[in-house]
Amino acid sequence: ETGVTQTPRHLVMGMTNKKSLKCEQHLGHNAMYWYKQSAKKPLELMFVYNFKEQTENNSVPSRFSPECPNSSHLFLHLHTLQPEDSALYLCASSQEAENTEAFFGQGTRLTVV
Amino acid sequence: GESVGLHLPTLSVQEGDNSIINCAYSNSASDYFIWYKQESGKGPQFIIDIRSNMDKRQGQRVTVLLNKTVKHLSLQIAATQPGDSAVYFCAENLGNKLTFGGGTRVLVKP
Numbered sequence: 001e002t003g004v005t006q007t008p009r010h011l012v013m014g015m016t017n018k019k020s021l022k023c024e025q026h027l028g029h030n031a032m033y034w035y036k037q038s039a040k041k042p043l044e045l046m047f048v049y050n051f052k053e054q055t056e057n058n059s060v061p062s063r064f065s066p067e068c069p070n071s072s073h074l075f076l077h078l079h080t081l082q083p084e085d086s087a088l089y090l091c092a093s094s095q096e097a098e099n100t101e102a103f104f105g106q107g108t109r110l111t112v113v
Numbered sequence: 114g115e116s117v118g119l120h121l122p123t124l125s126v127q128e129g130d131n132s133i134i135n136c137a138y139s140n141s142a143s144d145y146f147i148w149y150k151q152e153s154g155k156g157p158q159f160i161i162d163i164r165s166n167m168d169k170r171q172g173q174r175v176t177v178l179l180n181k182t183v184k185h186l187s188l189q190i191a192a193t194q195p196g197d198s199a200v201y202f203c204a205e206n207l208g209n210k211l212t213f214g215g216g217t218r219v220l221v222k223p
Contacts, residue, residue, distance in 0.1 A: 002156070031209070043157070043202065043213035055209055090156050097209035099145040099164070104156030 003027040006091050006105035013081065014113055021076040021108045023091030031097040032074040034066060037107070038087035049074060050097040081112045121200060123218045132190040134217045136203030141184060143205035148177060148188045151216070152199045160188070160201075195221050 004025045013019050025032065034046040048056035049068040063085075065077040074091055088109050092102040126132045138146065144165040149157035163170045163177045163186075170177050176189040186203050200216045 002158070004156075033211075042215045045210060045212065048209050050209060058210075092156075099206055101147055101159045101162055102211055103159065104149075106154075106156050 002103045002105065004091060004093055004103050004105035006089075006108050008108055009106060010109045010111075012111045012113060013078065015081060015083070017081075018077070018079040020078065021089055021091075021110075023074040023076075023105055025072055025074075025091075025093040025103070027093060027095075027103060029093035029095050029103075030071055031094045031100075032068060032071070033092040033094075033102060034064075034074065034076050035090040035092060035104075036087050037090055043090070047076075048097060055097060078110075081110075083112050086111045121216050121218045123220060125220045125222060126193050127222050128195060129192055132188075132193045132197070132219060134188045134190075134201050134203075134219065136186040136188075136214050136217075138184050138186060138203065138205040138214070139212070140205060140207050141181070143207045145206035146177070146179060146186050147204045147206070147211070148175075148186075149202045149204060149213075150197075150199045151202065157202060190219075193219075193221050195223065197221055 007022045031050045036044045045058050046060045047066045052068050067075040088107040090107045091105045094100045094102040147162045148160040151157045161172045161177050168179050174191045178187045198221045200218050202216045203214045204211050
């Protein structure tokens with residue numbers, strides 16, 4: 001248990017569906033992240049939020065829409081995804097956005113059919 | 114780990130032996146480095162970190178070495194145990210971006 005909780009753990013969705021991934025951290029951290037881990041690529045940074053403000057969008061397609069309502073919660077809204085978006089989506093948090101260790105959740109295994 | 118399908122370099126090591134995992138990082142301006150361990154079905158777990166003003170740091174059974182001249186990072190695991198079997202990632206931090214390497218799979222043979 002790292003203090004970062006992701007739900008759901010598994011998700012299967014059709015290409016026309018809309019779904020959301022949720023991440024919650026209980027560590028009092030100020031920075032939160034979304035990463036994508038696919039079968040064919042290393043861990044890829046998607047988004048960074050620092051004090052609820054998005055500070056990094058790593059050229060992520062607009063079908064992925066993050067939301068950070070407060071420092072403890074992070075969402076990833078999904079719509080009209082493609083099968084190649086199937087991957088493990090990992091949320092992480094850290095005390096600050098720079099030069100501090102990131103703590104990861106267990107991830108959401110997403111399958112797009 | 115969750116990198117099934119990704120061709121990862123694999124290190125097979127006998128239980129009780131020492132393991133050395135290597136990583137080349139890309140940006141000479143990176144100033145903070147972390148090693149993570151990822152077991153199957155889990156997210157990456159922090160092992161040890163090192164800042165660029167150091168060249169060595171030791172933890173419990175683990176040592177990280179940093180060679181900034183050649184942009185190389187290594188993780189040494191002493192007396193490797195079956196529970197050490199996992200995928201190991203190095204990560205470099207520059208600004209607010211933590212960038213991960215491709216990972217190395219460690220298999221511990223009994």
